[in-house]
Amino acid sequence: MARSPRRGVEALIGRIEATESLDPPGYAIGNALARPAQIAGRPAQRLGNALHGTRYGHPVHPMVVTLPIGAWTLAFGLDLLAMLGLAREKRAAPVAETALRAGALGAVAAAATGLADWQYTDGRDRRLGLVHALANGTALGLNLLSLALRGRGRLGEGRAASAAAWGAMFAGGYLGGHLVYRRRVGTDHADRSPEPREWQPVVPLAELREDRPRRVEVRDANIRQEIGIALVLHRGRVHAMGARCSHAGGPLDQGWVLEGRLVCPWHGSRYCLESGQPIDGPSTIPQPRYAVRIRDGMVELRREQEPGDEVVTRERVAQAAVPQGGALGRRADEVLVEHHMMLRRMFERIEAMPREDPERRDLMRALAEELEIHEHIEDKLFYPAVRPISEDVAIAHAEHRQLADLLAMTLKLNTATPEFEEHLRALHAAVDHHAGSEERSMFREAERLGERRLREIGHALEALLEEMRASRARQAFRALKVRLLEGA
Ligand code: FES
Incomplete structure (x- = not known):
């Protein structure tokens, strides 16, 4: 059976991470970097801090690597355009050379910041980091060779060297991405729990x-x-x-x-x-x-909560629970549970219909419109009101996106096909999950808003529901959106 490229790359990275023979050179380089710093003392520590980004609150290396990546990609692109006859040789060649030089300077800065961070890695991360550095060092070497060849008028060979350098840089970038996104090197490892919220x-x-x-x-x-x-x-x-x-x-x-x-x-x-x-x-x-x-x-x-943390605290609950003098209706959770029940019944009706029934498509469209209404009233009124007293709002937003994606996929399918059945079941499960978690958790937390505030929100929800259903413009917009999603 053919091996997927992804598995091939993962196997290669796994082999690098398991290559213990990379340790002696890795630690030798680390020690060679550490000794002069230990001798130099405080000035070296300051330089190290600057290279890590200790005072900036963020590693410097990811910012600096954009310089060689951007400049060398520009040079590679110009070379390509000139070779295809899409750019004038006389103009493209000098700009490409300037970009190669600028990229080389950026690569030196990237190497310095990268080495500063790398020497504090261990095990598989240290091994992979070493190969990442070798790939990028190869790219730098090839680009310097390319500049030398271009300087001697050997443009074709110079371009070949730059193209090879771009490939090495790409491979190095892949390994760098693996180190950060898979191995979490350079990311925040602290526990950022909001607890204890009270003394x-x-x-x-x-x-x-x-x-x-x-x-x-x-x-x-x-x-x-x-x-x-x-x-x-x-x-x-x-x-x-x-x-x-x-x-x-x-x-x-x-x-x-x-x-x-x-x-x-x-x-x-x-x-x-x-x-x-x-x-x-x-x-x-x-x-x-x-x-x-x-x-x-x-x-x-x-x-001490951090800026941007949406953590429920006694102060936020007290502020959110203050009635705003609005008209009173049914409680917000009652309005929304009723709408959840309506959506569930619509699913059951569609699922119970014969596959060939032409009304299935109509009911599916009606369901799509009700889902749209539900998402709108929650996003516009309910979630902003409960955000200070519930930490579930971010997940609820993510679930809305998930529902919208699933709905879009389902609407594109012929309602008489097994694929439609499968997608409808998935959509039903997603709506059940979303509604169920709101009913079990968010609506209970909403009790903290107090009866009066819940009735104010409930009244606003019912008014918006009515407006959304009655407004001709909104009806037309929803119908158009459903047709577009169907691909009609
Ligand atoms: S300084 Fe590296 S884990 Fe604390």
Whole structure:
């Protein structure tokens, strides 16, 4: 049986990751980089921080690699256009050469930042990183060769070298993507649970020792996990930050305090006790922070939520539950459950109809329109109202997208075919899942809004439902959309 390209590439990457013979050269290079830095001391640490991106909150390497990729791709494209006669030789060749030079400069910067990050990897990541660097180094070498050949008037050979370099760069980029997206090198490894949202006692103050990090745990019921927090008593004050290092997950509670910083025992990142910011790399990402107070001799913690986190807190619930003076109707959850039931009945009717029944298509269109209405009223009114009191809204939005995709696929099919049956069942299951999870979780959480606010939202939902069904313009728009999805 033919092997898929993906499996071939995965097998190749797996072989590289398992090649232990790459370790001796890998560690030799790592040591060769570390020695001068150790001799140089603080200036080398500052340079290292700049190369990692410690002060920018983000690794520098992914930003810098765009320079050689962009410049060398431009050169490759110009060469190609000139060879195809689509660009004038006289104009394309000098621009391509300039792009090759600019790309080479960018590649040196990319190599410096990449090496700085790579030396703090281990095992399979270190091996793959080494081959990633070799591929990109090959690309740089070939492009320098290309420039030399072009300088001697051997344009054809120069272009061949650039084309080969572009291929090597592409392979290097693939491995780099694997390192980040599959192996999570350079991504955030800290636990960013929102717990504890309210003050929680964790340990008697008397049990803490000056500058001796201590691990405590709080429960995150949503993910059913204990979250580790590193406590440090320093100069009479208790500081707290996530115990899992954002760089690669090292245990900060097993680290030590040096010059008022908490040092990670794995790669030596130093974190400010006050802010959780990395002061020295390789880490670039701040640690999760916790507010600390002492009550009755106990250390109490509360998570300092991060900007953009949509975490339900007592304050947000209180704000969301304030009635807004709107008209009252049925409760929002009652209105939506009723609509869920209607959708379920429509599915049952379509499923029970004979396949050849021409009304099946009409009912399918009616179902599509009701699904559209349902999505609209939830997106416009219900989700914004419950967002402060429910963390399910992001998932609900994702499920709407999933339903819309499935609906679009189903509408394109002939209603008399087995494929339609299969897709209809899948769509029915997706709607059931979405409605069921709202009914089991989100609607229960919506109770926190209080009876009056729920009735205000319910009234607005019913008014919008009525408007959407009655409006000729909206009817026409929905019908057109369904026809377009059908491919008619
Ligand atoms: S895990 Fe690398 S510095 Fe903490």
